[in-house]
Amino acid sequence: MDHGSVDQAPEILLSRFDIEQRVGGLAAEITRDYHGRTPHLVGILKGAWVFMADLIRHIDIDVTVDFLGITSYGSSPHSSGEVKITKDLDSSIEGREVLIVEDILDTGRTLKFLEEVLSVHQPRSLRVVTLLDKRSRRIVPVQADYVGFEIADVFVVGYGLDFDQKYRQLPDVHVLRPVGSR
Ligand code: IMP
Ligand code: MG
Numbered sequence: 001m002d003h004g005s006v007d008q009a010p011e012i013l014l015s016r017f018d019i020e021q022r023v024g025g026l027a028a029e030i031t032r033d034y035h036g037r038t039p040h041l042v043g044i045l046k047g048a049w050v051f052m053a054d055l056i057r058h059i060d061i062d063v064t065v066d067f068l069g070i071t072s073y074g075s076s077p078h079s080s081g082e083v084k085i086t087k088d089l090d091s092s093i094e095g096r097e098v099l100i101v102e103d104i105l106d107t108g109r110t111l112k113f114l115e116e117v118l119s120v121h122q123p124r125s126l127r128v129v130t131l132l133d134k135r136s137r138r139i140v141p142v143q144a145d146y147v148g149f150e151i152a153d154v155f156v157v158g159y160g161l162d163f164d165q166k167y168r169q170l171p172d173v174h175v176l177r178p179v180g181s182r
Contacts (some may be wrong), residue, residue: 008031010157010174010175010176010177011174011175012172012173012174012175013151013154013156013172013173013174013175014149014151014159014172014173015172016159016171016172018149019054019131019148019159019172019173020054020079022148022149023051023054023055023058023131023148024058024076024081026055026058026129026146026148027055027056027057027058027059027060028058028060029146030055030059030099030129030146031059031060031061034061034097034099035061035162036061037061037100037119038061038062038063038064039061039063039064039096039097039099040063040064040065040066040093040096040097040098040099040123041056041063041064041065041066041099041101042056042065042066042067042068042089042093042098042099042100042101043065043066043067043101043117044067044068044070044100044101044102044103044110044114045067045068045069045070045086045087046160046162046168047102047103047104047160047161047162048101048102048103048131048160049067049092049160050159050160051103051131051148051159051160052065055101056131058078063098066089066090066091066093067087067089067090068085068087068088068089069084069085069086069087069088069112070083070084070086070110070113070114071083071084071086071165072084072110083109083110083113085117089164092121093118093121093122093123094121094122094123095122095123095124096123097123097124097125097127098118098123098124098125098126099127099129100114100115100118100126100127100128100129101129101130102114102128102129102130102131102144103130103131103132103160104130104131104132104133104134104139104156104161105130105133105134105135105138105142105143105144106133106134107138107139107140108138108139108140108141108142109121109139109140109162111130111139111140111142111144112140112142113130115128115142116176126145127145127146128143128145128146129144129145129146129147129148130146130147130148131142131148131149131159132147132148132149132150132151132156132158132161132173133148133149133150133151134148134150134151134152134153135150136152136153137153153177154164154175154176154177155175155177156162156173156174156175156176157170157173157174157176158170158171158172158173158174159171159173161173163176
């Protein structure tokens with residue numbers, strides 16, 4: 001694997017076992033909260049698809065799924081807040097109980113954008129589940145309804161999360177530090 005400008009042996013922040021256990025817990029909460037209803041899970045591509053694939057397999061009520069593709073401009077680890085839609089939803093969310101599935105909340109700009117874009121289509125309800133939350137980095141005051149793990153201000157990759165489109169396939173969540181920083 002070409003690590004480019006990054007550390008050769010990134011440290012594990014969350015193991016696949018930690019993640020599996022927490023994802024099961026989130027799914028149990030969602031199953032309980034949406035009892036008798038059929039939530040419509042909207043996974044945000046590309047970062048959230050690994051999380052979403054595991055999450056839905058632990059949810060014990062009917063769900064439907066769709067994906068919204070977005071991209072932030074550039075490959076910088078610090079998001080500019082400018083977001084572009086690369087894949088629109090396939091089906092209408094009007095009147096649906098929409099649950100946005102995100103990989104990570106950082107400044108909150110992306111989620112703010114998503115909430116604005118989706119609420120225009122008048123879902124019955126709009127909630128958010130995120131695997132990771134860097135709460136200390138928040139610039140826009142948004143919050144998720146379900147949070148897997150609150151993490152410190154570090155750049156993480158793996159379990160769907162990338163740096164410059166790489167490392168998404170790692171089964172654990174790793175901290176990526178610039179070369180020479182330790
Ligand atoms: P926000 O708009 O600043 O909240 O950023 C959210 C998006 O930035 C996420 O959906 C990720 O795509 C990306 N991002 C933020 N922090 C990280 C990280 O530590 N690793 C990988 N991607 C990140
Ligand atoms: Mg993302």
